[in-house]
Amino acid sequence: MSKKFLKTILFLSATMATLVGCSGSEESASEDNGSIYYLNFKPEVAEVWNNIAEKYTEETGIPVKVITAASGEYESTLKSEMAKKDAPTLFHINGPMGYKSWKDYCIDLQNVDFYDALTDKSLAIVGEDGGVYGLPLAIEGYGIIYNEAILDKYFALSNAKIKSIEEVNNFNALKTLAEDMQANKDALGIEGAFASTSLLPGEDWRWQTHLLNIPIYAEFKDKGVDDLDVIDFSYSQNFKDIFDLYINNSTTKPTLLSSKGVMDSMAEFALGQAAMVQNGNWAWGQIADIGGNVIKEEDVKFLPIYIGLDNEEEYGLPIGNENYLAVNSQASELDQQATIDFVNWLLSSEIGKSEMVNTLGNISPYSTFADDEKPNDPLAKSMLEYMENGKTSITWVFPMFPSQNFKDAVGASLMEYAQGSKTWNDVEATVKDMWASQKALTK
């Protein structure tokens, strides 16, 4: 009897040990000062964040845990992490639509120091009750990145139709430039004017989000609104013009674009096979990191994306922010305070600011940063130039796009248009119908 009893006990304890083993390895975060768990959005800077976390822990003794979501998996990672007991205390919400989905998890940041330091209060996400629930970490901009060396080579051609970059300040000039460069690609030693328009599903955000931002921005501006339940897509023709220009004057045949990813096009640009590529200031790291790249730092610059709007030469780059910092309201007050302190440190201490500016390359919209504390990479510099020389920045309206499904559907129809299996009317219908139906679903 006693032997059997012993056996049972042994067995049970073994089982329990395995089960406990599964849930083990939990850090003893029960220190008096709370702890911080940041769910990072950008895989390309995962290492940098780990270093920052280490430095902060060294300085203050408060543990900082950084987990990075895989590319394109932020929402799903956040959803599963948030359901855990040890949920992220600091996370990103994707604009006003993201706030809608996470509003139960955001604390009001109105009284924190870094909200005071925010230079443009309109950059914050304000809830229906007037509270501040999301704050930008950095402002970003995108446009057509060009390789000045190749463009100068083109301007020097005897038969060049455009003679200097200053002439390119509207869609028609951009079109002439791209088409003429494409025609002279052998003389220029390139494979196409534009790098591949990556249309692989999941790799098409530069078009279904960033490029589409411009016609939607123009429509919002005409109507004097910042969101619509139903859109007319009145700038559909302009969107078609720029998209056609991209796909017809590129390194890759339009029918093959659905096999290309973002890295393919960045590589083509870095290797000098293409003269222009649409992307944002965050892309500098990717360009610089590509092995065998032939591009010189001083040759990389931005050109605004011209699509044929009125007074287009007045416009600069689309500048904005999509991923807002939010602090988890379900975390303990201790952890919330620790998290706020951490962000304050990041945005105001010397070490924190230096990491933000020099390592992360962020342009921070906070007054704690002095004028000379700006990132030094060529794209950030070019972007700041456009902001400072009086050009009107285009607002990022895409955080108001109804859902990921909307963006994916638009991307898919652009892909089918490029392959010739759909007409532009279909694309236009997809944009309008999906907008209306997805907006209605998320009401």
Added chain:
Amino acid sequence: MEKYLKKQFAIFALPTLIAFSVAFGIPFIMGLYLSFCEFTTVSNATFVGLENYMKVFSEANFIQAFWFTVKVVIVSVITVNIFAFLLALLLTQKLKGTNLFRTVFFMPNLIGGIILGYIWQSIINGILVNFEVTMLMDSSYGFWGLIMVVNWQYIGYIMIIYIAGLQNVSSSVLEAADIDGATGAQKVFLIKVPLIMTSITIALFLTIANSFKMFDQNLALTNGGPGNSTSMLALDIYNTFYGTIGFEGVGQAKATIFFIVVAAIAVFQVFLTRRKEVEN
């Protein structure tokens, strides 16, 4: 003896039972409950009743994904089983190197579906580039691509099941058939097939269930493109859950319906083939 076993039941079954309920039972019941809720994270849900289920059919995607899945299941179950059975027949003959071939055919099954999907995507696009198109040109490309990958991956596994069955067919029965003058085809269809009916039940069950639940190959190969025309049910559920704000519950409701359909079909299939099984 039986009494002894009953006493020991707890000791032997408990670990498995605990693991089963932790890893399967509890999540399943939670999932069922969540399909009646509106939620952002699973630990914070509000009950909304049948609302999610009503929304499921308001989307055309679900129905389309359902029919696409049915097509994939029918074609892949037939092709996988026929090829696997033929290979098994071949590799139970007295040939040189059968063991090597068995291993080689089984190997694709050891590679994860997501990697397989990406590898095949490059291979297929690499061939299609000669015709200046990609696999996302038309939904039929994605369909046949999927069939190809599934065949390549599962044939080896199912083949092993058939080989095990065929090796159990007693040689005396086959010798008797030889003496009676049975032809090769007669031996296969009248003796081997009925005698390996148990293997067929398992093989059909596995292929049907796996093809219905297929996710990673689908995601890696076409990600549902062009449009949503090659989304299978699992991928559609995933996209519903994560793609539209506030639709987590609807995704969960779809998953519940999906479970009921697959379970019903699988049980029905096992019931049908079980009736044909004979004692060896």
